[in-house]
Amino acid sequence: MADRRGQLASRVRDTLAEALGATRTRLSAAQADLTAGRERLARVQRAAAAVPERVGAQRDRRIAEIDARYSTRIAELARRAADAARQEAPGCAGADWAGWTPTPARRAEPPGALRVGTVRIDGVDPVPALVPLLDAGHVHLSGDDRAGCDAVVSALLLRAVGRADPGAVRLIGYDPDQLGGGLAGFAPLGTAGLLTFVGPGGLGPLLDDLVEQIRRINETVLAGEYASLRELAAATGRRPEPWRVAVLLGGEELNRHERGQLDRVVRAGAACGVHLVVLGVPLPEDPTVTRVVAGVSGARIGGSAGLAVRLDPPPPATLVTETCRDVAARVNAGPPPTPFTDLLPPPELMWREDSADGLTAPIGEGPHGRPVRLTLGDYPPHALIGGPSGTGKTNLIFAWIGALAARYSPAELEFYLLDFKEGVSFARFAQGRRDPSWLPHMRLVGINVNTDREFGLALLRFLTDELRRRADAAKKHEVTKLAELRAVDPTGHWPRIVAVVDEFQMLLAGRDVVAREAADLLEDLARRGRSQGIHLVLASQDVRGIEALWGRPALVAQFTLRIALPKALRILAERNDAAQSLPRWHAVVNAESGMVEGNEVARIPSASDWETWSGLQHRLWRMRSPDAAPARLFDGDAIPRLADAPDFRALAVPPDGTAPRNPVALLGEIIDVQSRSASLRLPRAPGRNLAVLGTRVDEACAVLDAAARSLARQHPPGTARFSIACLDPDADPMARALYEDLADDAAWYDEETVGELMAETADGLSGPGSPHYLLLFAVDAAAGALAARMGRRTGLEQLRRIMHDGPERRTHVLAWWRGVARMRADLGGPGARTDQIGAWVALDAHGDELGSSLYPGTGGPDWYPRPWRGLFFDRAVQRTGQVIIPYGPSR
Numbered sequence: 001m002a003d004r005r006g007q008l009a010s011r012v013r014d015t016l017a018e019a020l021g022a023t024r025t026r027l028s029a030a031q032a033d034l035t036a037g038r039e040r041l042a043r044v045q046r047a048a049a050a051v052p053e054r055v056g057a058q059r060d061r062r063i064a065e066i067d068a069r070y071s072t073r074i075a076e077l078a079r080r081a082a083d084a085a086r087q088e089a090p091g092c093a094g095a096d097w098a099g100w101t102p103t104p105a106r107r108a109e110p111p112g113a114l115r116v117g118t119v120r121i122d123g124v125d126p127v128p129a130l131v132p133l134l135d136a137g138h139v140h141l142s143g144d145d146r147a148g149c150d151a152v153v154s155a156l157l158l159r160a161v162g163r164a165d166p167g168a169v170r171l172i173g174y175d176p177d178q179l180g181g182g183l184a185g186f187a188p189l190g191t192a193g194l195l196t197f198v199g200p201g202g203l204g205p206l207l208d209d210l211v212e213q214i215r216r217i218n219e220t221v222l223a224g225e226y227a228s229l230r231e232l233a234a235a236t237g238r239r240p241e242p243w244r245v246a247v248l249l250g251g252e253e254l255n256r257h258e259r260g261q262l263d264r265v266v267r268a269g270a271a272c273g274v275h276l277v278v279l280g281v282p283l284p285e286d287p288t289v290t291r292v293v294a295g296v297s298g299a300r301i302g303g304s305a306g307l308a309v310r311l312d313p314p315p316p317a318t319l320v321t322e323t324c325r326d327v328a329a330r331v332n333a334g335p336p337p338t339p340f341t342d343l344l345p346p347p348e349l350m351w352r353e354d355s356a357d358g359l360t361a362p363i364g365e366g367p368h369g370r371p372v373r374l375t376l377g378d379y380p381p382h383a384l385i386g387g388p389s390g391t392g393k394t395n396l397i398f399a400w401i402g403a404l405a406a407r408y409s410p411a412e413l414e415f416y417l418l419d420f421k422e423g424v425s426f427a428r429f430a431q432g433r434r435d436p437s438w439l440p441h442m443r444l445v446g447i448n449v450n451t452d453r454e455f456g457l458a459l460l461r462f463l464t465d466e467l468r469r470r471a472d473a474a475k476k477h478e479v480t481k482l483a484e485l486r487a488v489d490p491t492g493h494w495p496r497i498v499a500v501v502d503e504f505q506m507l508l509a510g511r512d513v514v515a516r517e518a519a520d521l522l523e524d525l526a527r528r529g530r531s532q533g534i535h536l537v538l539a540s541q542d543v544r545g546i547e548a549l550w551g552r553p554a555l556v557a558q559f560t561l562r563i564a565l566p567k568a569l570r571i572l573a574e575r576n577d578a579a580q581s582l583p584r585w586h587a588v589v590n591a592e593s594g595m596v597e598g599n600e601v602a603r604i605p606s607a608s609d610w611e612t613w614s615g616l617q618h619r620l621w622r623m624r625s626p627d628a629a630p631a632r633l634f635d636g637d638a639i640p641r642l643a644d645a646p647d648f649r650a651l652a653v654p655p656d657g658t659a660p661r662n663p664v665a666l667l668g669e670i671i672d673v674q675s676r677s678a679s680l681r682l683p684r685a686p687g688r689n690l691a692v693l694g695t696r697v698d699e700a701c702a703v704l705d706a707a708a709r710s711l712a713r714q715h716p717p718g719t720a721r722f723s724i725a726c727l728d729p730d731a732d733p734m735a736r737a738l739y740e741d742l743a744d745d746a747a748w749y750d751e752e753t754v755g756e757l758m759a760e761t762a763d764g765l766s767g768p769g770s771p772h773y774l775l776l777f778a779v780d781a782a783a784g785a786l787a788a789r790m791g792r793r794t795g796l797e798q799l800r801r802i803m804h805d806g807p808e809r810r811t812h813v814l815a816w817w818r819g820v821a822r823m824r825a826d827l828g829g830p831g832a833r834t835d836q837i838g839a840w841v842a843l844d845a846h847g848d849e850l851g852s853s854l855y856p857g858t859g860g861p862d863w864y865p866r867p868w869r870g871l872f873f874d875r876a877v878q879r880t881g882q883v884i885i886p887y888g889p890s891r
C-alpha cells in the first residue's frame with residue numbers, strides 16, 4: 001500500500017516535475033519573448049523617435065531645393081523678360097537716363113513700347129516696366145504720388161520724341177492748372193511747332209481737332225487700303241503723318257460732347273497715330289488704354305491690381321531741354337531728304353516707258369507718302385519753275401531729268417539744257433575729263449552762258465527748225481500730233497524733246513534784238529511745240545524773269561505746269577501763296593496754271609550731289625547704244641581750241657594737190673548748237689579782205705592766227721605766201737609763233753620793212769600770182785612808216801590798192817586795226833569808202849562805230865563788247881553780225 005502510495009507519490013512528483021520543467025521552459029520562452037518584445041518596442045520607440053527629425057531634414061532639404069530652383073527660374077524668367085523688354089523697347093525707348101540719347105526707329109521699324117520703371121521682383125536684375133504708346137494706345141495716370149505721375153509723363157514724352165525722326169512726334173499740351181508748367185522742359189519743341197498748348201477751356205476744340213485729324217487720316221491717308229498708319233508704314237516704309245500726342249493734365253469735368261469726343265479718340269486714335277497721355281481726366285475702358293497708378297505706397301501698371309513697379313526717376317531736366325532743342329533745330333533745318341532712288345524704277349524696268357502720249361515721272365513724295373508726278377504732254381505741255389537762289393532749283397532739275405531718263409530711253413526722249421547762271425553742275429551730263437560718262441539722252445548742255453544770250457537764241461532757232469521738220473512730217477502723213485505721227489511712221493526718230501533753260505530771264509532781259517527774237521521764238525515754240533512733242537521747262541530764281549513773260553500772256557498761258565520752290569513769287573496764281581509756307585526741299589507742283597485747287601506739295605529728294613547722280617548716269621550710260629555720241633558741251637567760260645574744231649579738222653589740201661579755188665579762213669567758234677567755226681571765204685572776188693577792229697591784243701592776234709593757220713592747211717607747202725607784219729610789240733610773241741609754224745611759206749616784216757611789203761605786193765598785182773595772204777598785226781601803227789613814198793605812191797596808197805585789186809588776184813589782206821577810226825584814216829579819211837573791207841571782226845569796237853558803210857541799215861549792229869568775244873560780219877553772205885569766240889593760243 002505504501003508502495004502504491006509511494007509509487008503514486010513518485011508519479012505525482014514526476015508529473016509535477018515535468019509540469020514544472022515545462023512551465024519553466026515556457027516561462028523562459030515567454031521571458032525571452034518578452035525581452036525580444038521589449039527590445040523591439042525599444043527599437044520601435046527609438047526608431048519612432050528618429051522619424052520626425054529625418055522627415056524634417058528631408059523636408060527642409062526639399063524646400064531648399066525648391067527654393068533654389070524657384071530662384072533660378074525666377075532669375076531666368078526675369079532675364080528673359082528683361083531681354084524681351086529690351087527688344088520691345090529698343091534704344092532710347094528703354095535705355096537708362098545715364099548716357100541716354102535719341103535713337104529714331106528706322107524706316108518701317110515700329111517705335112516699340114516705352115519704359116517708365118522696373119517691375120518689382122526681389123533678388124533679380126531689374127525688368128523694365130513698359131507702357132505701349134506710339135501706334136499702340138493711350139496712357140491714363142492716377143494716384144496720389146504726383147511726382148511719380150510727372151516722372152512717368154516726362155519719361156513717356158521724352159522717349160517718344162527720341163524714338164521718332166525729328167518732327168515726327170507732335171505734342172499738344174492741355175495743362176489748365178499749371179498752364180504748361182508740367183511740360184516746361186519740352187518748351188524748345190515749340191520753336192519748331194512740335195509742341196502747342198491749348199489754354200483753359202481749349203479742351204473741347206482740342207478734342208474736336210484730334211477727331212478731325214483721325215477722320216482725315218482714315219479717309220485720305222489710309223483710304224481703306226490700310227487698317228492703321230503702323231500697317232501703312234510696315235508695307236511702304238513711309239510714315240506720311242506725324243504721331244500726335246495730346247497730354248491732358250487735369251482740368252474741369254468734361255461735358256457730354258467732350259466725353260463723346262474723348263471716347264472717339266480713345267477708340268480710333270491709335271490706328272491714326274493719335275494718342276492721349278492723361279492725368280486727372282477719366283478715360284473709358286478700352287483695350288488700348290494702359291492705366292498707371294502712382295501711389296505713395298507704390299506704383300502699379302494695369303490698374304490698382306496690376307503689376308507692381310518701381311517708377312524710374314524723371315529724366316534730368318537738362319537732358320529734356322537739350323534733346324528738345326536739338327530736335328527743334330533739326331526740324332527747323334528741314335527734314336532729311338528722301339532718297340533719290342525713290343524716284344527711279346527698278347533697274348530691270350528702266351527705259352521701258354513709251355513717250356508717244358507724254359512723259360510722266362515722279363518728282364518727290366507727297367504728304368501722304370505717295371509719289372507726286374509731273375507730266376509733260378499735250379496737257380500740260382510746258383513748265384515754269386521758280387524759287388529764290390538756294391531753294392533747290394538745280395536739284396529739282398536733276399531729280400526730274402533723272403526720273404525721266406531712267407524711264408524713257410534716248411529714242412523716246414532727248415534733253416537740251418541751258419544754264420544762264422555761273423556754275424558747272426550741269427556739265428556732268430556731258431563727257432568730262434574726270435568722268436567719261438554722259439547722259440545718253442542729253443544732246444546739248446550749255447553752261448556759263450550768262451553773257452552769251454546768242455547761245456540761247458541758237459537753241460531756240462534749232463528747236464524751231466526741229467518743230468518745222470516735225471510739222472512738215474506730220475503734214476505729209478496727214479496727222480496733227482506726235483502720237484499720231486509716231487503711229488504712222490513707226491521707224492522714224494521722233495523722241496519727245498525737253499528743253500530746260502535755267503535762269504531764262506537772262507535771255508529775255510533788255511530790249512535788244514536778241515531779247516525780241518528770243519521771246520518770239522519762245523512764244524512760237526510754246527504754242528506749236530505742244531503737239532509736236534517739244535516741251536519747254538523754264539526756270540528762274542527771280543521775279544524779273546517771270547515779268548519778262550507777263551507782258552506776253554499768250555506765252556505764259558502755255559506754261560500750265562508750275563513748280564514753285566519755297567518762297568517763290570508769282571509762279572503760282574495771284575492768290576495762291578502756298579509756296580510761302582513751304583518747308584525746305586519741298587515744292588508746290590501745280591498742273592492747273594497755278595490755281596489753288598491744283599496744288600500738290602512734294603518733298604524733293606537730293607539728286608544733284610555728284611555721287612547720287614553719277615550712280616544713275618553710269619548705269620544709263622552703260623545701257624546706251626554703241627553708236628551713241630556724247631552731248632555737245634558749250635561752256636561760255638571755256639576758250640575753244642582751233643585744233644579741236646571739227647571745221648578745222650575737216651580742212652585739207654584739195655585732192656589734186658593744187659591751191660584751193662575757194663580758200664576758207666576760220667576766225668573763231670560760232671555761238672551755236674553745233675560746234676561750228678565762223679568762216680570767211682576768200683574767193684577771187686572784190687572786197688575779200690578782213691579787218692579785225694579793237695584794242696584787245698590777244699583776241700586780235702587769236703583771230704588772225706586762226707585765219708592764217710586754217711588757210712595754210714588748205715595750201716600745199718610752197719604754194720601760198722603768208723606775209724606777216726607785226727607793228728605792236730605786245731603782239732610779237734603770237735605773230736612770231738605763227739611765223740615759225742608756217743615755216744618756209746611765211747615772211748616777216750616790221751616797221752622798217754612793211755613799206756617794202758606794200759610796194760612789192762602792189763607791184764606784183766599785175767602778174768598772175770599765187771595765193772598771197774598779208775597778215776598785218778596792228779597795221780595802224782605803221783601809218784607813219786607807210787606815209788612815206790615808195791616810188792610813185794605812199795605805202796598807204798599801196799595798201800589801199802592791194803585791198804582794192806588784190807582779192808581778184810588771190811591777194812588778201814587780213815589786218816588788225818586798233819580802232820575803227822584808225823582804219824578809216826588808213827583807208828583815206830572819215831568819209832572814205834570801205835567796200836574793200838568785205839568782212840570784219842569787231843572786238844571792243846562799239847556797235848555805233850560800226851555804222852554807216854560797214855553795216856547795213858543805220859546805227860550799226862547791236863553789239864556790246866565783252867571779253868573774248870567778237871562780232872563777225874561778212875557783207876557777202878550775212879545780213880546780221882554773228883558773235884564768235886576766238887580760238888585760244890595754238891601753243
Ligand SMILES: Nc1ncnc2c1ncn2[C@@H]1O[C@H](COP(=O)(O)OP(=O)(O)OP(=O)(O)O)[C@@H](O)[C@H]1O
Pocket residue numbers: 337387388389390391392393394395396541585586604605606607608609
Ligand atoms: N531736295 C534737296 N534735298 C537736300 N538738299 C538739297 C535739296 N535741294 C537742294 N539741296 C541742296 O541745297 C543747295 C542749293 O541747291 P540748288 O543749287 O539746287 O539751289 P538753286 O535754287 O538752284 O540755287 P542757285 O539758283 O543759287 O543755284 C545745294 O547744296 C543742294 O545740294
